Amino acid sequence: NLNDLTQWVMDQSASNANEVGAASVEYLMVFGYTALAYMWAKMAVVALTHADDTSGFYKAKVGTARFYMKRLLPRYIGMSAAVKGGADPLYELDDEMFETA
Template identity: 60%
Template sequence: AKGNPNEIGAASVEYLQVFGYTAYAYMWALMARAALGKEAQDAFYASKLGTARFYFARLLPRIHSLSASVKAGSESLYLLDAAQF
């Protein structure tokens, strides 16, 4: 970003999305830990663990494509500004 201030703006949205997915992963891990061992006693806990597994298997992997977008830099994004539509 020191050499090119556009880098910050180009990466900001995807960076915040990665942070959000990571924060949710932490919260789901805490909820799953609290539910472990209780799933046989109450369907609520079984559902909580199922939802946590869904999050980690289906939603959290999105951070890989978002991270690739952050690392891609700003050049291709700012080429759009010069395009004639």
């Protein structure tokens, strides 16, 4: 979960300052997916109390929330794995390796 991932980054960065920068993009993506999941869950709770609505608005909210949870939110798993890949792979290649002749 996000708390565990945050703690992991903090623990790793205590001995290697490069870990924060290396984790930043994927960590923020995980944070964003988590925040959106929270918001969709809140919307779904409200929408479920409007079962008598005939416009389809609330039904669409519940359907979209389900879609998000089942199809988009699982992306956090790969992003979390990338964060835990650490900083070392980013620093294995020297600048000189990218120079052209």
